[in-house]
Amino acid sequence: METAGKLAENVMHFARLLRAAGLRVGPDRVIDCVKALEIAGSQHREDWYWTMSAVLLSKQEHRPIFDQAFNVFWRDPKLTEKMMSLLLPKAHGRAAKPEQQQSQRLTDALYSQKKPEELQAEKKEFEARLTFSSREVLSRMDFDTMSAAELTQAKQMLSQLRLPLPVIKTRRFQVHPAGIRIDLRKTLKESLREGGDVIPLVRAAPAELHPPLVVLCDISGSMNPYSRMFLHFLHAITNDRDRVTVFVFGTRLTNITRALRHRDVDVAMAKVAEAIQDWSGGTRIGHSLREFNWRWSRRVLGQNACVLLVSDGLDREAGEGLGEEMERLAKSCRYLVWLNPLLRYDKFEARPAGVRAMLPHVDLFLPVHNLKSLVDLARTLNGPLTRNSQEKRAWR
Amino acid sequence: MPQPLPKSIDQTQALLAAGEYVADRSLATSLFLALAMRRPLFLEGEAGVGKTEIAKVIADGLGRELIRLQCYEGLDIGQAAYEWNYPRQMIEIRLAEAAGEKSKERLAADIYSEKFLVKRALARALEGSGQGTAPVLLIDELDRTDEPFEAYLLEVLSDWQITIPEIGTLRAAEPPVVVITSNRTREIHDAVKRRCFYHWVDYPDARRELEILTRKAPGAAASLSREVVAFVQQLRKSDLFKLPGVAETIDWANCLVALDRVTLDPETVNNTLGVLLKYRDDLERIAGDEAARLVTEAKAAAAA
Helix, strand or coil, X not given: CHHHHHHHHHHHHHHHXXXXXXXXXXXXXXXXXXXXXXXXXXXCHHHHHHHHHHHHCCCXXXXXXXXHHHHHHCCCHHHHHHHHHHHCHHHHCCCCCCCHHHHHHHHHHHCCCCCHHHHHHHHHHHHHCXXXXXXXXXXXCCXXXXXXXXXXXXXXXXXXXXXXXXXXXXXXXXXXXXXXXXXXXXXXXXXXHCCCCCXXXXXXXXXXXXXXXXXXXXXXXXXXHHHHHHHHHHHHHHHHCXXXXXXXXXXXXXXXXXXHCCCCHHHHHHHHHHHCCCCCCCCCHHHXXXXXXXXXXXXXXXXXXXXXXXXXXXXXXXXXXXXXXXXXXXXXXXXXXXXXXXXXXXXXXXXXXXXXXXXXXXXXXXXXXXXXXXXXXXXHHHCCCCCCCHHHHCCC | CCCCCCCCHHHHHHHXXXXXXXXXXXXXXXXXXXXXXXXXXXXXXXXXXXXXXXXXXXXXXXXXXXXXXXXXXXXXXXXXXXXXCHHHHHHHHHHHHHCCCCXXXXXXXXXXXXXXXXXXXXXXXXXXXXXXXCCEEEEECHHHCCHHHHHHHHHHHHHCEEEECCCEEEECCCCCEEEEEECCCCCCCHHHHHCCEEEEXXXXXXXXXXXXXXXXXXXXXXXXXXXXHHHHHHHHHCCCCCCCCHHHHHHHHHHHHHCCCCCCCHHHHHHHHHHCCCCXXXXXXXXXXXXXXXXXXXXXXXXX
């Protein structure tokens, strides 16, 4: 019994380690895991590993973290327990402040790619960043730099904002007075209410639904004044409805949907800032779009998704390979809307190579540079969207 | 004849092997746990890695009925779980009228009885005819359907029951063996995944792929199979939009057999590349010099 008790305890600690590393492992899974290990009844490390992975893992992307955690934990549980106590001070009451050295060891164990020097150098690099630099600036965004007034205003206006994209018909039917089909089940039910003498027909029409929305937001140096504001807007629409996926890109592509899902805008933004590695660096639009097309498009563009691309089109690689990727993107979604902050200038011309490569493939080309334009955007998108609309032709 | 469930990971592996399915230890472990703990097995992976095949092999190996539910957009309760037989109900109402039946309650009880119920895949899977005979339910390509259907599945997958408002709850005496597959064209909600054991079906390594070919394309010469596997393994390391799956490897080997080839040569490879690669960009990238280079490499690897 002694060993069984120990096992459950260890599995619990392991689950907490995974949870701390960002995996969604609920208590139900911990119970399942203990049961599974007993049933598997194997002493082999490999079987042990696969048993735990089957129960505790639900995403292939989490495997590297799981592997690392597994290797760290099931080698020397004592070490990890110590780390856990540091990582989760709340769970241990008034625990002492984590000692810098030890918590750093856990960070290293869990996130081996992050080096201590980078952590310390962050602040300096943020100061030293150059807009549109050729070097990727590994800095994190600091929301404290946003003025209080700016933040309040943005919050107020953006939390009210909705993105009323037109609905599309689905293949699912729902009751509708002027429907094209008869809902036989409802019809019979209604007729029975009358004793079966009269059969009032209940009609059904295809249900309408917002298409999934995928946002690709440029956060490079040249977009700096706009991207922060836009992130607040994205937070508002991400929480407004389901099936919104948000990516940001500079020199690399980051999926920030989970971070934005947090209800509280401040917490969400802190998480976003944590996730983004290439804030205010250079732009490699072609490269980032390629990464999206290759790795994500088949996973998030199903079911008639609409894509919002937020970028100024200023590409460090001068539009190399950008046309092909834009074409693939345009062909794999329902419609592609490009929001460009530079469009507010009257004399904007489609001269930069990146812009010229992108423009032929977008369905709608709109300005986005201040809160007002975001409100306007919502209004414009409310109208019927057709591929290759007039708004864009004007800019050719 | 229904067979008892395997009692260990080794037995599970043997069961799959008996059904000509070459599984690695990780899959056997997940499957064994799913069977032992009566949980659905959630298989995710690229197209053509043999996800659906697993369910067929289990059903075959265990001697159970395989009930397949192919998902598609707009799949609803009427097509997935159960439906009332409306024409028969209408006739019943008319007959009752003719017989002078006036009680609404009696009529309702009559027409909402089990004999008017048309059971679809999910309801049939819960029926079962006794201990140890529960069918294998394959919910194929769950990512193709929409969120409302996923939500509907929750009740079925956790409590093994379907609630029919008119008559009550249909509950399984013995939970079926459930296999869910997804091509990951969208993320399945965590609530569904939570109830399942998850397994990512990856492309096989060279040794396992060769074993698969030996079983699935027995007509190919041993040397040809080795070259084919080495070529495909190299191809998977290339920068392609869609990597060829195991299904493609088997198809290709059979094509080469049909063309009477006993060894790979650049020309044949170029002519049959469409079997492996289904995107124009990928074809353009590989056809020609790259294919010739891969053939040389594959031959060297196969000879080693």
